[in-house]
Amino acid sequence: MHHRVEVENVVFAYPDGQQALRGVTLGIEPGEKVALVGQNGAGKSTFLLHLNGILRPTEGRVRVAGMDVVDRNLARVRGAVGLVFQMPDDQLFSPTVFDDVAFGPIYQGLSEVEARARVLAALQDVGMDGFAERPSHHLSIGQKKRVAIASVLVMRPEILALDEPTAGLDPRSRRGLIHLLRDLPLTMLVSTHDLPMARELLPRTVVMENGRIVADGPTARLLNDPALLSRYGLE
Secondary structure, three states, X not given: XXXXXXXXXXXXXXXXXXXXXXXXXXXXXXOOEEEEEOOOOOOHHHHHHHOOXXXXXXXXXXXXXXXXXXXHHHHHHHHHEEEEOOOHHHOOOOOOHXXXXXXXXXXXXXXXXXXXXXXXXXXXXXXXXXXXXXXXXXXXXXHHHHHHHHHHXXXXXXXXXXXXXOOOOOHHHHHHHHHHHHOOOOEEEEEOOOHHHHHHHOOXXXXXXXXXXXXXXXXXXXXXXXXXXXXXXXX
């Protein structure tokens, strides 16, 4: 079982020289659900983008599901790591919900029959069955987030990386999303400002500040430490 995430001493600088990650080392076991918290600019989104090779480290190495994140493995890495962006409109660009979710399987070369079966199963998994023929851009943000997750689940990933999944959701949509994520038997890394969701859903918390991991431990302990919360600007 190699489903873990292994990140060793990753340093990353943007082309303009801005240092975003300053020596990040992290291991995630198969099936672990981990919250990634910290203020805006701490490096959380940059870190998530390293897990499927959208960004590559300036120094250090990233391994996911037993594979180094390097050119020759990219297709397999992207099959293993499902990345769900904060803004669903960055992920949804097809005329209908069905086409958005079918994009990956068809691109992967699955037959139309197999792709269709997978799409309908993924929509069912996220509680969006019956929406296949709807235009994605007519959906609510909560519905769009579910479709974005379905478009990743359809690829049967081992690891799910989510950036701010509850941002912009009303209370009912947020609750539905938490239930959905709780029931997915996947390794999960969730960047979030929603600390109550982290408490409820993600047993381990990693705190980032200024491109470094500054705390890593049981969510219950870290998020009940007022000194730690105030030091890293967590509410």
